[in-house]
Amino acid sequence: MNSTKERLKERVKELTCLHEVSSIIVNADYDMLETSLEAIVKCLQRAWQFNEETEVLLTHEAYRITTRGYRSDMTCLRSDIKVFNKKEGFIEVGYPSGKYGLSDFLAEEQTLLDNVSLAVGNLFERKQIRDRETEIKRQMMRTDRLHILGEITAGIAHELNTPLANILGFAELLKDSLTDKAAISDLEKIMENAIFSREIVKKLMFFACEIPQEMKKIELNPLVDNVLNLLQPSINNKNIQLKKSFSHDNILIKADTVQLTQVFFNLIMNAIYYSPQGGQITVDINQRPGIIQIKIMDEGEGIDSKNEDKIFEPFFTTKPLGEGSGLGLSVVHGIVSGHKGTITHEPNSPRGTIFTIDFPKP
Structure with missing residues (x-):
């Protein structure tokens, strides 16, 4: 590539690619990240000197996206994707190995690839931060909800304890004065259900941490x-x-x-x-x-x-x-x-x- 016109054409392609990648990342939907990554791969494919024969692979822990003609034996430039300084993937841009060698790549193309990899790494970082914030918010909402429920259940438990104790106490007294077996059997069912209810109240108090700890x-x-x-x-x-x-x-x-x-x-x-x-x-x-x-x-x-x-x-x-x-x-x-x-x-x-x-x- 000797002429000034050709060099200028390649610089325009590279700048256009960077601009498009930046726009894709700014407007990325974190819940549909694969769509954004596919668009970035297409931008890279158009930015190379021999773009009609260029193929791209973008791989991450959760994604693997390639152009249609990508093969593992191609002559490629590679750049790592780092997320919080940890390598989590890479991007490769390649030509058919029988037709091209590494000398056919431009120095500026490696710089472009490094810049895109950096931008993709930043995208994954922002997604992780968003996911962490969402999880923290969810946990805080759940904690608040449980705290409110704890206060409500503590009040209910205290209110129910006294009438349940009365039911059991008077049922015991009444049982001692009865002789009819059917009536005694019915009374025992009342007592069993009252005891069951008392256990529910005890569990409510456990939940609300109202039972003193030893x-x-x-x-x-x-x-x-x-x-x-x-x-x-x-x-x-x-x-x-x-x-x-x-x-x-x-x-x-x-x-x-x-x-x-x-x-x-x-x-x-x-x-x-x-x-x-x-x-x-x-x-x-x-x-x-x-x-x-x-x-x-x-x-x-x-x-x-x-x-x-x-x-x-x-x-x-x-x-x-x-x-x-x-x-x-x-x-x-x-x-x-x-x-x-x-x-x-x-x-x-x-x-x-x-x-x-x-x-x-x-």
Whole structure:
């Protein structure tokens, strides 16, 4: 390329490409990023000296976009895509290897490719920042919602405690004075339902952290073993394989024994309920620097993506009517938060759910 006119033509193509790429990135829809990346690849294809034979590959951890004629054996220029200084992909622009060599590329074309790769890396950085902001906002909204629900349920629980105690007390007195068996049977049903309602109120108070905590250092391993022994009949009924792992023989945690037992009981009971016949449940307790991490894994159907944000909300349940109050996981969340811990969930592989609890070490 010798003439001034030809050189000027190539510079115009390069500047046009940069302008178009910048416009694409400014107007990019982060939820449809592949469309923007495809447009960037097309811009690069037009910007090269022999554009009719130019092919482009853009690859990232989540994307792989090529022009129609791209082949892996082409003679190519390459530039890495870096996101927060970490290589996460690259862009290649190439010619057919039998017809062209590296000397056929212009020095300015490598500069152009580097600039486009930098711009694409910035696009991925902005997407990550947007996604993090969205996640933080979602978590804050959920925390606010749970806080409001906690205040409401605490008030309801306090209001219900007194009438329920009265119902049970007067029912006991009335039962002692009756002789009719049918009437006594009906009265016992009233008492059973009142006791059931009282347990719901207790769970509400757990959720609202209204039950006083008796915090002390306790050994975690025997507590977990006791819960598993209580649930052994349910485990045997479904022929579930139980895998238990403790990183240390003596793991100490500062907690309320009753509330921590409730946490393990609810999570393992849920794992049993959703596990298939002959499935496996894993309970893993790991002591790490600064934290005690608990993982409870099952091989059930897993949590539907549309329910991921709801499972810790009170009264939400996927169990059939009459099989769950929807308070189990909300109680667990309340207790864990009250112990300054965190609880998260993620899919198990190949199927199922993993609940992870992190408690601070005493």
